[in-house]
Amino acid sequence: MTDPIAPVPAAPAVAPTPTPARLTNTRPAEAFLLADIERARDYRKAYYQYAIGIATSLLAFTLAFQPTLKAAPSCVLLEVVGWGGLGLVIAAGLRVHMTWANFFISFRDFDNRGKRDEGKRQRDAITVERRILDWLILIGLVIGVADVVGFTAVNLHNVAPKTAGS
Numbered sequence: 762m763t764d765p766i767a768p769v770p771a772a773p774a775v776a777p778t779p780t781p782a783r784l785t786n787t788r789p790a791e792a793f794l795l796a797d798i799e800r801a802r803d804y805r806k807a808y809y810q811y812a813i814g815i816a817t818s819l820l821a822f823t824l825a826f827q828p829t830l831k832a833a834p835s836c837v838l839l840e841v842v843g844w845g846g847l848g849l850v851i852a853a854g855l856r857v858h859m860t861w862a863n864f865f866i867s868f869r870d871f872d873n874r875g876k877r878d879e880g881k882r883q884r885d886a887i888t889v890e891r892r893i894l895d896w897l898i899l900i901g902l903v904i905g906v907a908d909v910v911g912f913t914a915v916n917l918h919n920v921a922p923k924t925a926g927s
Contacts (some may be wrong), residue, residue, distance in 0.1 A: 771898070774868050775885055776886070785798035801809060802861075804835050805861070809857055809871075809898070810848055812898050812902060813850065813851055813854040813855070813903065815850075816847040816848075816850035816854070816901070816902065816905060817847075817851060818852050818908050819843070819847055819905060819906065820844065820847050820848075820851075822846065822909070822913070823840055823843065823848075823909055826913065826916075827921050830916060830919045830920060830921065831919055831920070831921040832919045834912070834913050834915070834916050834919065835852045835916055835919070836911070836912055837912075837917045839908045839909075839911045839912035839915065840908065840909070840912040842904065842908045843904070843906075843907075843908030843909040843911075843912060844905075845904070845905075846900075846901040846902070846904030846905030846908060847901065847902075847904070847905035847908075847909070848901075849898075849904075850895055850897075850901035850902050850905060853894045853897040853898045853901060854894075856894055857891055857894040857895065857898070860887050860891045860894065863887055864884055864887045864888070864891070865910075867880050867883045867884050867887065868880065870883075871883060875907050884887050890898055
């Protein structure tokens with residue numbers, strides 16, 4: 762019986778095979794490009810989902826935090842501005858999902874019907890809108906998180922202690 766903790770011997774070093782000159786200027790295979798595009802799309806979708814999730818969670822937190830205060834909250838403007846930033850994230854995040862749908866639909870509506878130039882113009886406009894929405898999501902998250910954290914920090918001393926029954 763072999764020892765399961767024993768180190769595995771290293772594989773012998775193999776010299777890299779030189780790439781023939783005729784293959785160095787070729788484009789990647791279509792399957793590789795499609796997998797790469799798919800991976801990038803999945804990362805973007807996850808980013809938008811996380812941003813929307815963080816924003817809605819913080820909105821829920823601020824609604825649940827106020828009833829635990831024993832006095833009127835201080836610096837309510839921080840909370841209101843934070844809500845505005847988080848609301849911006851949610852609205853921009855939902856809109857950016859729609860822009861991606863329109864981006865992919867433009868291939869069907871234009872390129873597949875022989876109107877490639879019109880499709881490119883449509884996608885260029887969609888890309889500009891998407892980039893603006895990406896910045897709005899980022900700015901909204903920074904403003905929303907900073908203001909909610911600031912509001913919470915200012916009012917933390919007002920949190921009513923829990924009673925034995927709660």
